[in-house]
Amino acid sequence: xxxxxxxxxxxxxxxxxLSAIVAAxxxxxxxxxxxxxxGPMVAEGMVEVNPGMTNPENPQELATRATxxxxxxxxxxxxxxxxxxxxxxxxxxxxxxxxLPTIKRGGRGGNVYPFEAMSVGQSFFVPADADKPDPxxxxxxxxxxxxxxxxxxxxxxxxxxxxNYQMGEDGKRARGADGKLIALEETTETxxxxxxxxxxxxxxxxxxxxxxxxxxxxx
Numbered sequence: 001x002x003x004x005x006x007x008x009x010x011x012x013x014x015x016x017x018l019s020a021i022v023a024a025x026x027x028x029x030x031x032x033x034x035x036x037x038x039g040p041m042v043a044e045g046m047v048e049v050n051p052g053m054t055n056p057e058n059p060q061e062l063a064t065r066a067t068x069x070x071x072x073x074x075x076x077x078x079x080x081x082x083x084x085x086x087x088x089x090x091x092x093x094x095x096x097x098x099x100l101p102t103i104k105r106g107g108r109g110g111n112v113y114p115f116e117a118m119s120v121g122q123s124f125f126v127p128a129d130a131d132k133p134d135p136x137x138x139x140x141x142x143x144x145x146x147x148x149x150x151x152x153x154x155x156x157x158x159x160x161x162x163x164n165y166q167m168g169e170d171g172k173r174a175r176g177a178d179g180k181l182i183a184l185e186e187t188t189e190t191x192x193x194x195x196x197x198x199x200x201x202x203x204x205x206x207x208x209x210x211x212x213x214x215x216x217x218x219x
Contacts, residue, residue, distance in 0.1 A: 018066065021047055022074050025066040032061035035191070042153050042192055046070035050148040051160065051191040057172055059162055062191070065149065090114035092124040100216050101203050115146040115200060118217040125205070127212040136204040136213035143202045143215055150198040158193040161186050 017037055024031045032055035033047075041047040047070050053063035092114055100123075114124060132138045166182040168174040174182050199219035205212060 018046055018070055019074060021064055022066040022071050025071065030063045030065045032058070033064040034061050038062070038064050041070065046073060048152055049192060050151055051194060053148060059164065087116050092126065094118060094122045094124050096122055098123045098214060100218070101205060113142065113215065120217055120219060123214050123216040125207060125212055125214050127210050136202050139202045139213055139215065143200045146200045147196055147198065151194040151196050154193045154195040156193040157190050159188050159190050162189045
């Protein structure tokens with residue numbers, strides 16, 4: 001239930017949505033929202049959006065997560081005290097001073113891996129197994145999402161091109177007789193410009209005869 005504090009800061013209607021965003025964030029996930037919904041909350045520092053992650057069903061909606069301020073605003077017992085979220089234990093060992101190899105061309109959720117606990121230059125190794133014969137490929141989206149998770153609103157805006165598609169009665173993008181999506185004229189959209197505060201990369205490696213992938217925090 002939205003608290004009076006959150007409702008006062010972003011409006012009663014927006015506070016209901018903020019409650020859903022906070023719930024998703026605390027589950028290490030996110031929800032898609034349009035600019036009319038997240039705009040006021042971004043301005044108040046309650047949420048952050050990733051312009052690089054759009055809703056496949058509605059490109060006008062961006063991946064949205066709550067900031068610590070947004071999370072705290074839903075707790076009536078917290079005033080202006082900001083506490084760091086607990087770090088979940090991970091089965092992967094963090095290593096220092098492992099050189100980043102050149103890229104080679106060529107899952108599990110981000111909460112399984114120790115992204116939160118990593119410092120710049122640290123990394124962890126994920127061995128290949130039956131479920132992940134090519135862990136670098138399997139982890140690519142997880143690593144990208146981890147980088148996006150720590151992106152913050154820079155306070156600036158940028159104008160980007162948006163591909164639009166015809167929508168069907170079921171709310172999904174319609175396809176033509178050839179099975180391809182029916183594209184409409186591209187439009188432009190002004191979005192908050194995000195700044196990455198942490199950067200993670202993954203590379204295929206072989207260590208001590210074991211093939212796998214290593215994930216580094218580079219910034």
